[in-house]
Amino acid sequence: MNKPVILIGNGGHAKVLTSILLQQNRLIIGFTAPEFQENPFNIPYLGTDEIIGSYNSGDIELVLCIGSVSVPTLRSKIFEQFKEKCYTFSSVIHQSAIITTYSTLGEGVQIMAGSVIEPFVKIADNTIINTSSSINHGCKIGKHCHIAPGTTLSGNVTVGEVTHIGAGSTVIQNVQIGNHVLIGAGSLVLQSINDKRKAFGVPAKEM
Known part of the structure; x- marks a missing residue:
């Protein structure tokens, strides 16, 4: 209940x-x-x-x-503060989201309308999969991330913790994105991105 x-x-x-x-x-x-x-x-x-x-x-x-429009540090901080006090965060999943079998969702995950989560995806605690995003097979997304509206993660993408991937971005297969990374809106990510970096553009380049 x-x-x-x-x-x-x-x-x-x-x-x-x-x-x-x-x-x-x-x-x-x-x-x-x-x-x-x-x-x-x-x-x-x-x-x-x-x-x-x-x-x-x-x-x-x-x-x-x-939510966030940059690296979601505040979201991470508040979640961890209340977890230390033994509070539980409810996950919120829109009824139109498609979550296929064999995917794993952490505590407090939020999946908005029209999003698709394919098999063998792992989404860690307190991560937002925003409206109409596509998370394809085998992707792993760490804690406290924000995958902004209309984003596509192709197969086997890895995203670290406290990372923001901007609206309308595309990350091709097998790319690894680090912790505390900001990917600008509309970017095309063709290469892996190291921790604490910002990347923008088509194709995305580290700034």
Whole structure:
């Protein structure tokens, strides 16, 4: 039985996740943010993230509603802070996503509308597979990554942790992308990218 959820964040990514949760009839207690904000779904504001400590970790689940347009360091930090306090993050998967047999999804994974996850894919904790992305056979994606809308990972691509692959990018087969990497939107990645690098363009070049 699904537990009630608290949303962390109230931005654009939160709107998408809230819509999915409401379609799935999940009970949303409220959301946290650094200060009071209006919510278009009339979800109540609970306070800052510290208010979550007043809820028993066994009674609720958290949904991390913070996306990224760069290396998702903040998303990683918040997830790990609450895991240290024994809270659990709910995965959010849109009903139109296709997840084929023999794939493995970690805790708190978010898979948006129209995405396709092919066989023997491994997606680690707290990673976003955003709208209409294609993750092909044998890909391995580390923790705290954001695969932005319309991205294609061809077969056997490896992505490290805390990495952002920008919207509309394509990564060809067998490429390895490191940790804390930023791939610019619309890039074509033909070669492996080392840790802590930025790469942009068609074909993508390290900056």
